[in-house]
Every structure is written in C-alpha cells, then in structure tokens.
Amino acid sequence: MGGAAVEMRSVSKRFGSVEALADANLSARPGEVHALLGENGAGKTTLMRVLCGALRPDGGEVLVEDRRLRPGGPRAAVAAGIGMVHQHFTLVPSLTVAENVALGTREGSGLRLALERVHLRLAELERVTGLPVDPGATVAGLSVGAKQRVEILKALYRDPRVLVLDEPTTVLGPQEVDWLFGVLRSLVEEGRTVLLIGHKLDEILRVADRVTVLRRGRTVLAAGREAVDATGLARAMIGRETTRAAPPARVATGGRVARLEAAGVRGDDGRMAVRDVTLEVQRGEIVGIGGVEGNGQRELALVLSGRLRPSVGSADFPATVSLIPQDRSAGGLVPGFDLAENTALAFHDDDAHRRGPLIDWAAMRRTAREIVTGFDVRAPGWRATARSLSGGNQQKLLVGRELARAPDLLVAENPMRGLDIAAAAFLRDKLVELKVGGAGGGPAHAPPGIVLFSTDLDEVLDLADRVFVLVRGRLIAVPEKERTPAGMGRLMLGSEEA
Ligand SMILES: Nc1ncnc2c1ncn2[C@@H]1O[C@H](COP(=O)(O)OP(=O)(O)OP(=O)(O)O)[C@@H](O)[C@H]1O
Numbered sequence: 001m002g003g004a005a006v007e008m009r010s011v012s013k014r015f016g017s018v019e020a021l022a023d024a025n026l027s028a029r030p031g032e033v034h035a036l037l038g039e040n041g042a043g044k045t046t047l048m049r050v051l052c053g054a055l056r057p058d059g060g061e062v063l064v065e066d067r068r069l070r071p072g073g074p075r076a077a078v079a080a081g082i083g084m085v086h087q088h089f090t091l092v093p094s095l096t097v098a099e100n101v102a103l104g105t106r107e108g109s110g111l112r113l114a115l116e117r118v119h120l121r122l123a124e125l126e127r128v129t130g131l132p133v134d135p136g137a138t139v140a141g142l143s144v145g146a147k148q149r150v151e152i153l154k155a156l157y158r159d160p161r162v163l164v165l166d167e168p169t170t171v172l173g174p175q176e177v178d179w180l181f182g183v184l185r186s187l188v189e190e191g192r193t194v195l196l197i198g199h200k201l202d203e204i205l206r207v208a209d210r211v212t213v214l215r216r217g218r219t220v221l222a223a224g225r226e227a228v229d230a231t232g233l234a235r236a237m238i239g240r241e242t243t244r245a246a247p248p249a250r251v252a253t254g255g256r257v258a259r260l261e262a263a264g265v266r267g268d269d270g271r272m273a274v275r276d277v278t279l280e281v282q283r284g285e286i287v288g289i290g291g292v293e294g295n296g297q298r299e300l301a302l303v304l305s306g307r308l309r310p311s312v313g314s315a316d317f318p319a320t321v322s323l324i325p326q327d328r329s330a331g332g333l334v335p336g337f338d339l340a341e342n343t344a345l346a347f348h349d350d351d352a353h354r355r356g357p358l359i360d361w362a363a364m365r366r367t368a369r370e371i372v373t374g375f376d377v378r379a380p381g382w383r384a385t386a387r388s389l390s391g392g393n394q395q396k397l398l399v400g401r402e403l404a405r406a407p408d409l410l411v412a413e414n415p416m417r418g419l420d421i422a423a424a425a426f427l428r429d430k431l432v433e434l435k436v437g438g439a440g441g442g443p444a445h446a447p448p449g450i451v452l453f454s455t456d457l458d459e460v461l462d463l464a465d466r467v468f469v470l471v472r473g474r475l476i477a478v479p480e481k482e483r484t485p486a487g488m489g490r491l492m493l494g495s496e497e498a
C-alpha cells in the first residue's frame with residue numbers, strides 16, 4: 001500500500017559484534033510528527049543514519065514516497081528530500097552562521113554573491129519561524145543552545161520533505177522548545193514529515209502524532225498518539241516497569257568547599273558574560289542554577305571549575321574539581337580515544353594511575369571497567385572508541401568518569417543530556433547519594449559540593465537545595481515561594497525586562 005512518506009522495512013545493521021539494528025520497521029505518513037523512541041543504544045540514531053544515506057544497512061529496504069532509496073547514498077537521500085539534524089554538532093566552528101548554512105548547498109561555492117543570498121534566505125526563515133540568529137556571527141562564540149538553533153535552521157534552509165531531528169531539545173530552554181515545536185507543526189501542516197527522537201516523554205507526547213519504539217534494534221511498538229501514554233511507552237522501551245526514586249533528603253552541609261566573588265567574567269567574544277556573582281558552595285549541598293543556555297552558563301561553569309579566571313574578582317577552590325561540560329566534544333571526551341584513554345584524560349595525574357613518570361594502563365583499564373560497570377555504559381568492546389558509543393552511552397562514560405574522581409566540587413552542566421529514562425533516574429539517585437556522602441571514597445571521604453546547571457527547571461527544582469536562575473550573566477536567588485517552573489520563569493522574564 002502506498003501513501004507513506006517514509007517506509008523502512010526489516011532494516012538490519014551490524015557493527016562488528018554489535019547488532020545495532022536487527023529488525024527495525026518504521027512507517028511515517030505525510031503531515032505527521034513521528035516520534036522515534038528507545039533506550040540509549042536502542043538503534044535510533046543508526047536507523048536514521050540509514051534513512052539519510054550515511055550508513056548502508058546490511059538488510060531491509062527503505063522507501064521514500066513509495067520509491068526505493070538506494071542504500072548508503074547520501075546524495076540520493078538529499079535528492080529524495082530528506083534532511084537531518086544530527087545528535088552531535090556538525091558545524092564548523094571557525095565559520096560564520098551563514099557560511100555554515102551555505103556549506104554543501106549550491107550557494108556554498110564560496111562566492112560572496114551567494115552568501116548574500118544565504119543572508120537573505122536566513123532573514124526570510126527568521127521571519128517565518130520567528131527565532132533570531134545572527135548570520136554573521138562566528139559559530140565558535142555561540143552557546144550550545146544557539147548552535148542547536150543554527151543546526152535546525154541549516155536543515156530548514158534545505159527545505160526538506162522529510163526532516164529528521166535527533167534529540168534536538170536537550171540543550172534548549174522551555175521557550176525554545178515551544179518555538180521548535182511550533183516550527184515542526186507548521187512543517188507538517190504543509191504535508192511534510194518530521195521524525196523526532198527524544199527521551200523526555202512528556203515533551204515528545206506534546207508534539208507527536210504517532211510513535212515508534214525500538215528496543216535493542218527491533219521495533220516493538222508503533223501506535224498513534226492517542227493510544228499511548230508515558231508509562232506504557234517506558235515499559236515498551238525498557239521491557240519492564242520503571243520505578244521513580246524517592247525525593248532527595250535535605251542534609252546538613254559540611255563546610256565551605258568553594259567561594260567565588262566575580263565582578264566580571266569575560267566570554268570568548270570579550271564581552272562580560274557574567275557579572276557581580278558571589279557564590280559559596282558547601283559540601284553536601286546541591287546548588288541548582290536554571291536558565292536558558294547562553295546567559296553565562298558556560299563561563300560561570302568554567303570559572304567555578306577553575307578553568308577560567310574571573311576578569312575582575314577572586315575565586316577560591318578545592319583540590320579536585322570535576323566538570324561535566326555542556327558540550328561533550330569540547331573538553332569532555334576525545335571521540336577517537338578508547339574507553340581507557342578517555343578515562344586517562346581525567347586520571348593521568350593521579351598517583352594511583354601512575355608508575356613513576358608513566359601512566360599505569362592496567363590501573364587505568366581497571367578504573368575504566370569500574371566506570372563502565374557502575375554506569376552501565378554499553379560499549380561494543382573494550383577497544384571501542386567514544387565515537388562508536390551511542391550518544392547516551394557517551395554521556396554515561398563522561399559522567400561516570402567525572403564522578404569517579406571523587407571530586408570535592410562537582411560542576412555539572414545539563415548532566416542528564418541524552419540519557420534515557422532509566423539512566424537519568426540512576427544519575428539523579430547518584431547525585432543525591434554523592435551529596436549525602438554515600439558514594440565512592442569510603443566513610444572517611446567528605447561529600448562534595450555540587451553545582452548543577454540545567455535548562456530543565458523541573459530537574460533543578462527536583463534536586464537542588466538552593467535554587468538560582470542565571471539571566472544575562474546575573475545570578476538571582478529564587479525565594480522559597482517562587483520555587484516552581486512558573487515562578488522561575490517569571491524571575492527570568494522579569495529581570496530581562498529590567
Ligand atoms: N560506528 C559505530 N561503530 C560501532 N558501534 C556502533 C557505531 N555506531 C553505533 N554503534 C552501536 O550501535 C548501537 C546503537 O547505537 P545508536 O547510536 O543507534 O543508539 P541510540 O538509540 O541512538 O542511543 P542514544 O539514545 O544513546 O543516542 C550501540 O550499541 C552503539 O554502540
């Protein structure tokens with residue numbers, strides 16, 4: 001039967017010993033937002049890479065608007081009208097927004113005239129879709145949220161019939177998510193098809209018309225929105241019931257671990273990204289900082305973790321500080337390194353991992369193994385590179401490594417990014433366990449102080465003992481009575497108008 005915009009039948013794909021896709025089926029209609037769900041490593045990205053021709057499947061077939069697509073041909077996929085926003089950034093940092101958008105298009109042949117056309121079309125897109133980007137800005141200086149918007153605009157620029165978005169919302173704030181969903185709805189109203197991957201079920205269910213669930217490379221559920229709910233979907237994804245951990249218990253704090261008094265912190269572009277911030281962090285507490293990316297989060301996190309000095313002011317820090325950066329690829333993991341090598345990035349200075357001047361690789365592999373077991377990192381093998389792990393498993397490796405250092409201070413930016421429901425719940429429990437002093441280090445080890453940055457206000461409210469919002473580089477304490485997403489939203493807006 002015809003009529004499907006995308007039809008994928010019994011697709012299989014192996015990477016060495018890993019069966020990433022075993023029997024994956026997906027049927028998406030014109031005019032629908034189709035959600036693709038599944039645990040970390042279920043095969044979602046792999047299936048979409050098959051669709052956009054980046055990967056050649058071992059078996060199965062792919063039809064776009066009833067025409068068979070040549071497997072493994074990116075050009076054929078583009079010609080068939082398929083566009084993809086990838087899970088990791090594909091932008092060239094040293095180029096401008098407009099240049100990045102133009103790359104790989106007819107206008108991208110390097111002529112000034114063509115770039116002017118790109119500027120015009122971007123302005124047009126901005127008018128239609130409503131979210132501003134500066135076409136002349138260099139990508140390197142953009143926040144993660146802004147980079148994500150550029151990735152989306154870059155895909156829209158190509159005017160796709162079928163648009164695939166692989167976890168586009170993980171770094172977007174609530175308003176940006178609303179913006180994106182508005183854009184997706186208007187695309188499908190024009191009869192296009194959107195394939196959307198994500199882990200936040202409530203969010204996905206707001207916009208999806210139909211869902212497909214993958215479990216270990218197989219399609220286990222395909223249904224209309226009206227036939228599913230979050231609980232049922234979670235069960236289909238995991239294959240059993242999930243349980244939600246008890247809310248964190250408030251504990252007494254164990255003395256100051258860090259103090260920052262920064263009148264100003266400059267960003268890459270030389271402008272003041274953070275102003276007049278005074279913050280003390282105690283052992284045994286979680287300080288939660290909510291807010292939209294690009295309001296000074298990156299700079300404040302770098303200062304708090306001792307990787308950047310305040311331009312004006314002072315900072316007083318403990319010996320071991322762990323940082324979970326917002327952008328995994330910048331200072332987190334090295335994609336071409338294997339598990340032990342990525343572990344070594346954090347442990348090469350550690351006495352227990354050295355033999356004189358040399359790295360003790362046996363010890364390093366032991367630690368890597370502990371991280372992999374502790375955080376359920378699903379890797380294709382011990383020599384696997386970080387690049388070959390699924391997005392969520394890369395995040396588990398990074399988070400596991402930073403926690404394994406038993407830091408005095410942990411600075412985490414969107415640490416749940418890309419984690420599936422079970423992994424996110426595990427990490428929430430782990431952070432609470434850490435702050436009450438129950439994890440690692442043994443009884444003698446004092447609990448760390450934790451600073452949690454998140455675009456997800458519910459997550460901040462759920463975990464933090466003290467709550468702040470960061471708006472235009474200013475840190476605003478959230479009073480007890482405003483500790484709701486709406487209250488925090490008001491504080492964020494209020495200070496924007498000021
Ligand atoms: N290039 C590769 N080499 C080896 N194994 C790979 C490669 N790409 C993916 N895999 C493996 O295929 C499996 C499926 O990965 P995939 O990225 O499709 O998962 P996913 O559903 O997108 O997960 P996530 O939610 O974490 O992004 C994983 O076990 C992964 O390690």
Ligand SMILES: [Mg+2]
Binds near residue numbers: 087166391392
């Ligand atoms: Mg993925």
